[in-house]
Amino acid sequence: MSISKNLNNIKSQLPAHVTLVAVSKTKPISDLMEAYDAGQRIFGENYVQELVEKQEQMPNDIQWHFIGHLQSRKVKLIAPFVSLIHGVDSLKLLQEINKQAAKNNRVIDCLLQVFIAEEESKFGLDEQELNEILEHVHNDKENYKNIRIVGLMGMATFTENQNQIEKEFKHLKTIFDTITSCTDAINRVSPENIDIKILSMGMSGDYQLAISCGSTMVRIGSSIFGTRNYQ
Numbered sequence: 331m332s333i334s335k336n337l338n339n340i341k342s343q344l345p346a347h348v349t350l351v352a353v354s355k356t357k358p359i360s361d362l363m364e365a366y367d368a369g370q371r372i373f374g375e376n377y378v379q380e381l382v383e384k385q386e387q388m389p390n391d392i393q394w395h396f397i398g399h400l401q402s403r404k405v406k407l408i409a410p411f412v413s414l415i416h417g418v419d420s421l422k423l424l425q426e427i428n429k430q431a432a433k434n435n436r437v438i439d440c441l442l443q444v445f446i447a448e449e450e451s452k453f454g455l456d457e458q459e460l461n462e463i464l465e466h467v468h469n470d471k472e473n474y475k476n477i478r479i480v481g482l483m484g485m486a487t488f489t490e491n492q493n494q495i496e497k498e499f500k501h502l503k504t505i506f507d508t509i510t511s512c513t514d515a516i517n518r519v520s521p522e523n524i525d526i527k528i529l530s531m532g533m534s535g536d537y538q539l540a541i542s543c544g545s546t547m548v549r550i551g552s553s554i555f556g557t558r559n560y561q
């Protein structure tokens with residue numbers, strides 16, 4: 331199957347409220363261009379250097395999402411152009427994003443990454459840390475004028491067990507619903523830089539399940555571009 335066929339096949343299955351991020355990490359520009367020519371405009375990358383190089387070579391109407399684990403010292407490299415950062419998992423990182431966004435006269439949209447898996451290896455905030463960050467940004471909004479928290483992101487455990495994955499997605503959806511009901515109430519009184527509306531969950535192997543659990547944004551790589559070859 332070609333990239334454009336894969337892309338059209340997936341898009342035909344997505345409900346209208348679900349946004350598709352084409353995850354193009356490790357793939358050559360020619361593959362990205364095939365997806366671009368088939369109409370895809372949102373691309374997700376995991377590595378800063380690779381993202382910067384691809385952004386320079388690709389058309390400038392692309393929205394680039396950073397979906398990997400972002401180190402504070404590398405934020406400045408993507409701050410001029412990145413449109414959404416999915417994996418924000420500390421206040422320190424959020425502060426650095428705000429600082430670099432300010433230098434570029436931008437407001438950068440961010441998703442807070444929530445830890446929902448059973449594995450030790452996955453990054454993310456627990457519920458308490460998540461609430462602390464939201465409260466801090468809400469109370470100190472003058473110092474966070476160049477970021478906007480627009481949603482949550484999570485990754486399920488890497489397992490074949492669909493029940494386990496479903497349980498984790500539903501857990502994240504519950505957290506998402508709790509937070510949106512609080513922040514919607516706040517925003518009715520005074521609009522601010524917390525506006526939770528995106529729930530980023532679901533990859534090639536589990537996006538249908540994620541959507542049935544309430545995902546509004548899926549990050550799909552191998553089902554579009556084929557399996558990856560890491561060197």
Ligand SMILES: *Cc1c(COP(=O)(O)O)cnc(C)c1O
Binds near residue numbers: 397485535549550
């Ligand atoms: C690589 C990656 C994806 C895409 O994975 P596929 O299984 O190839 O669809 C999605 N999200 C994150 C955070 C990733 O690192």
